[in-house]
Amino acid sequence: MRVLFALAGLLFIPFFVQAQARPMLAVTPLNDQVYVHTTYGIYGKTPFPSNGLIIKTTDGVVLVDTGWDTDTNTDNTRQLLQWVSNNLHQPVRLCIVTHAHEDRVGGISELRKAGIRVISTPLTARKSVALGFQAPDGILPNDTTFSIGQEPIRCFFPGEGHTNDNIVVWLPNQQILYGGCLIKSVAAFGMGNLADANLNQWAGSIQTLMKQFGGARIVVPGHQDWGDSKSMEHTLQLLAKHAAAKK
Template sequence: MRTLLTLLFFSGLIVSLQAQSAKKPGLLVTPLNKQVFVHTTYGLYKNEAVPSNGLIIKTKGGIVLVDTGWDTDTNTDNTRELLRWVSTNLHQPVRLCIVTHAHEDRVGGISELRKAGVRVVSTPLTAQKSVKLGFESPEAVLPNDTTFSIGNEPIRCYFPGQGHTPDNIVVWLPNQKILYGGCLVKSVAAFGMGNLADANLNEWGNSIQNLMTQFKSARIVVPGHDEWTDTRSLAHTLQLLKKHAEAKK
């Protein structure tokens, strides 16, 4: 009996520790300047809480989000908290959300945005893939390279080529010299390539080189996960790709 109780105790302790390790921090918002903020929410990957970045862009015509919070088809708490933060702190309506590819850390909160009356846009491929994953479809209106303005703030959505996924796009803010690379770009804090389930490793390096050519004037590059710096994350991504290829030989 004592042995059984001991086993039950340690089993309960293990479950408790696992639950603690899976606990996710709340929303974090970090200003890059007076107009652009990074929103960071957390999801679980291999039972670890992992940060996921997106942008909040303040314009004279309202707020533009880049990517939703990291949510699932059954829980949109992160995006709900993001909308609450914008309302409380910026006092402007969210006009638009651009989603950069069809993974749950980018599109997971679409249903929450729709409830709030926010328009969500993507490329046609991202829209198709979102539906296949069980999420609501964003409007498939973005071509591979397009620039539009909201509140006199130009925003460029650009497909540099396949990499992390076949549909990954980046967002460029020319007035701010900020490039949001999303999951195509690995943070300088990253030691590995992360989720490669939908990756095109043969083209990823070419796509990064394309970014380096297109956005030479970038001052800040924000990756999809972890910390951001200037443009060093682009070269770091190439180094990680090279190490991954060498390890596979």
């Protein structure tokens, strides 16, 4: 009986491991041209969601950020490319990565295998290599706008905050701001990963965003739920609470 119980326990282990695995890719439309892709990494020993954008244009698809992957496992970005192929039936022309953390750059190698160009700032390119990831093409200045398929895309560095290289992406035709990890979701109760943060400049960077994009219809943070520009005000409140707690 003890042997049977032990075997039953061993048979149960794979099921338990599978139950703890990261959830699969989720894609949510914001309108008929822009989608949020959500993949999961492990943060604090539990799966945690990470957002990026899929932008459909008349000349192919633009991604903002890869899936949350590691240098040895790019399944999330592979799923993302498969979703685009199956559902949008267009090639991915470009990926913009918004800073050098694995939830943004972890899938670059998978994109490169597919022949997709990946771009960011020179600083993000250098930091990606230092962290052991493939580097994006470091061609973006601190503020630039270009168009793909008649869809203008603005990449903007508002200042340091979550990292010293965090940029945001603004879609003026859609009035959608992708704030990445510089902006905290209204669902967030804390500041999250501060390992590379500049807490002295973060609030000023958010205020710059509010001046530039305060009228955004939709603001997508790097993690958790998205909504309107209230998430920028919420980020300032979280920063103030964090500073007060440190005194």
